[in-house]
Amino acid sequence: MAVVGDLALMGTKISPNKLIGKLEKRVFVVPVSSSQKFSFSHARNLEIIKKSRIAVKAVMQMGLEKIQSSSELKSLKEGYLGFDVVTERELKENGFLGLRKTKLVCTIGPACCSLDELEKLALAGMNVARLNMCHNSREWHQDVIRKIKMLNQEKGYSVSVMIDTEGNQIQVVDHGSSSSVKAEEDSIWYFTTEKFEGSRPFTIQANYEGFSEGVNPGDEIVIDGGMATFEVIERVGNDLRCKCTDPGLLLPRAKLSFWRDGKLLGTDYDLPTLSTKDWSDIVFGISEDIDFIAVSFVKDADAIKHLKDYLATKSPKAIKVLAKIESLESLQRLEEIVEASDGIMIARGDLGVEIPLEQIPSVQEDITYVCRQLNKPVIVASQLLESMVEYPTPTRAEVADVSEAVRQYADALMLSGESAIGSYGMKALSVLRTTSTRMEQSCREENRQTLLHQRKLGVSLPDQIAEQICNCAVEMADNLGVDAIFVYTRHGKMASLLSRNRPNPPIFAFTNDSSTRMALNLQWGVTPLLTDLSDDMEANVKKTVQLIKAKGMIKTDDAILVVSDIIPFSTAQTIFQSIQVMTIA
Ligand SMILES: Nc1ncnc2c1ncn2[C@@H]1O[C@H](COP(=O)(O)OP(=O)(O)OP(=O)(O)O)[C@@H](O)[C@H]1O
Ligand SMILES: CC(=O)C(=O)O
Numbered sequence: 001m002a003v004v005g006d007l008a009l010m011g012t013k014i015s016p017n018k019l020i021g022k023l024e025k026r027v028f029v030v031p032v033s034s035s036q037k038f039s040f041s042h043a044r045n046l047e048i049i050k051k052s053r054i055a056v057k058a059v060m061q062m063g064l065e066k067i068q069s070s071s072e073l074k075s076l077k078e079g080y081l082g083f084d085v086v087t088e089r090e091l092k093e094n095g096f097l098g099l100r101k102t103k104l105v106c107t108i109g110p111a112c113c114s115l116d117e118l119e120k121l122a123l124a125g126m127n128v129a130r131l132n133m134c135h136n137s138r139e140w141h142q143d144v145i146r147k148i149k150m151l152n153q154e155k156g157y158s159v160s161v162m163i164d165t166e167g168n169q170i171q172v173v174d175h176g177s178s179s180s181v182k183a184e185e186d187s188i189w190y191f192t193t194e195k196f197e198g199s200r201p202f203t204i205q206a207n208y209e210g211f212s213e214g215v216n217p218g219d220e221i222v223i224d225g226g227m228a229t230f231e232v233i234e235r236v237g238n239d240l241r242c243k244c245t246d247p248g249l250l251l252p253r254a255k256l257s258f259w260r261d262g263k264l265l266g267t268d269y270d271l272p273t274l275s276t277k278d279w280s281d282i283v284f285g286i287s288e289d290i291d292f293i294a295v296s297f298v299k300d301a302d303a304i305k306h307l308k309d310y311l312a313t314k315s316p317k318a319i320k321v322l323a324k325i326e327s328l329e330s331l332q333r334l335e336e337i338v339e340a341s342d343g344i345m346i347a348r349g350d351l352g353v354e355i356p357l358e359q360i361p362s363v364q365e366d367i368t369y370v371c372r373q374l375n376k377p378v379i380v381a382s383q384l385l386e387s388m389v390e391y392p393t394p395t396r397a398e399v400a401d402v403s404e405a406v407r408q409y410a411d412a413l414m415l416s417g418e419s420a421i422g423s424y425g426m427k428a429l430s431v432l433r434t435t436s437t438r439m440e441q442s443c444r445e446e447n448r449q450t451l452l453h454q455r456k457l458g459v460s461l462p463d464q465i466a467e468q469i470c471n472c473a474v475e476m477a478d479n480l481g482v483d484a485i486f487v488y489t490r491h492g493k494m495a496s497l498l499s500r501n502r503p504n505p506p507i508f509a510f511t512n513d514s515s516t517r518m519a520l521n522l523q524w525g526v527t528p529l530l531t532d533l534s535d536d537m538e539a540n541v542k543k544t545v546q547l548i549k550a551k552g553m554i555k556t557d558d559a560i561l562v563v564s565d566i567i568p569f570s571t572a573q574t575i576f577q578s579i580q581v582m583t584i585a
């Protein structure tokens with residue numbers, strides 16, 4: 001391996017001819033410090049790279065003397081390439097660029113919980129199955145999780161499992177009937193904490209004794225973010241006598257919020273984010289080998305940190321903790337929550353009860369922005385295709401909402417009632433798939449990635465070297481128009497840093513850690529593959545390329561950009577992080 005010392009490629013202009021000259025040495029190594037920018041503008045012409053059949057390496061923070069020569073490389077064990085059946089099919093049908101980038105989450109409910117229905121969702125592109133612990137029995141959830149695991153193991157799917165905690169949902173009220181009830185203008189209603197069976201006329205049961213604490217006559221009660229509004233006339237003990245001021249529908253298990261002078265009343269009931277039931281659901285989730293826990297009604301980073309500490313000692317595998325942003329408090333502490341968690345769900349359902357609806361679009365944009373800055377995956381959830389719970393076709397506005405979330409580069413989109421109880425769950429998933437694929441394509445055409453990359457990714461993450469490598473790698477990949485990015489990663493960090501830059505080509509993340517593989521199912525543009533990895537990068541690359549080629553997925557002259565952050569077992573103090581560009585011989 002030829003090592004070209006302080007090569008002048010960094011930040012300096014180099015003519016394409018000269019570049020070919022360098023490239024003809026087959027390999028050169030460029031030490032780059034994180035303060036220097038590795039400029040590759042003159043290698044834009046992919047033909048140059050292709051002709052030279054060469055690997056370009058940028059090596060950061062490493063002892064150069066520790067680079068092993070190719071002759072010393074050990075060959076990898078024979079292994080298999082962990083493609084799931086869906087990705088393999090999509091790749092064969094649509095090629096690298098046709099791979100969908102936006103991930104899809106489906107809430108599982110009575111409408112889609114049979115093995116057959118779950119398999120249909122998996123085939124149609126469900127990356128993550130969400131189980132809402134608010135509903136149904138432990139046995140029901142266990143049965144669904146086991147069916148999904150069986151599909152993964154026996155039929156080659158790769159669907160991750162997420163449980164979503166119930167939380168202390170204190171602001172829930174119920175009128176006791178299974179259908180909706182109309183509240184007429186000026187009608188008088190009681191909101192009571194008294195428990196009773198069935199329904200009573202003009203009476204609404206609150207599920208928490210202290211629900212009316214601090215509420216005064218004159219305050220407003222808003223149901224489900226605006227389905228109906230009441231004015232509090234008087235307090236009777238803990239109960240409230242109210243007049244309907246804006247008529248509307250009361251659904252079973254409706255959510256309420258209190259307002260005074262046009263402002264949301266703070267509701268600090270001082271209840272823990274994770275209830276006793278949530279903890280027992282979490283223990284259940286660990287025993288069922290789930291991949292994600294989405295924590296409802298997060299108030300600050302503490303509950304997330306606590307849960308992560310707990311999982312670190314109690315869970316044999318790395319379960320990822322997602323914070324659901326669905327309250328005013330969580331918005332006020334957004335950054336610390338994002339920083340503490342492994343990802344975010346924008347839970348627009350409950351959020352719409354706590355903030356005026358017209359604020360949701362800009363709040364969504366702000367949250368997706370913060371998540372990308374801090375490199376955490378973000379799911380946009382609730383009511384994306386709500387009308388499809390009943391109808392086989394979405395509204396134009398819903399399609400526009402889905403497209404906007406994709407344009408904002410959300411990592412994932414989520415179905416709730418559409419898949420859980422709707423009559424057209426499969427169709428809804430297909431609408432998410434086709435709509436996101438279409439919008440991704442037009443984003444690529446506009447090459448918005450480059451603009452966003454330059455404009456938006458301003459802050460530096462704690463690991464600046466990894467961040468810089470991945471920023472440069474994506475810039476190179478887009479400029480060169482490579483066919484795919486390969487990343488070799490144990491814990492998924494480099495894969496997520498690449499994804500953060502939202503590159504045009506797909507990212508194939510090779511990992512030997514199955515929890516990393518399942519976690520990457522939520523990351524934009526990443527196809528996670530479980531495979532053997534060794535310390536020997538050259539051998540890793542060679543093996544995986546051969547295997548993918550043997551499957552007919554890449555062909556001669558395809559160009560691939562390779563990034564790795566494998567920490568060798570043998571020289572634990574040396575971190576080897578590199579970018580290579582190679583063409584397939
Ligand atoms: N496991 C289940 N069993 C029965 N019904 C379910 C189940 N999961 C979801 N549903 C139904 O689907 C609807 C939408 O589901 P989802 O879980 O997204 O509700 P949500 O109220 O938006 O979530 P959250 O309670 O976390 O705010 C629910 O109102 C419920 O009726
Ligand atoms: C998903 C969820 O919890 C919500 O939208 O409220």
Ligand SMILES: [K+]
Binds near residue numbers: 132134164165166
């Ligand atoms: K929930």
Ligand SMILES: [Mg+2]
Binds near residue numbers: 296350
């Ligand atoms: Mg919610």
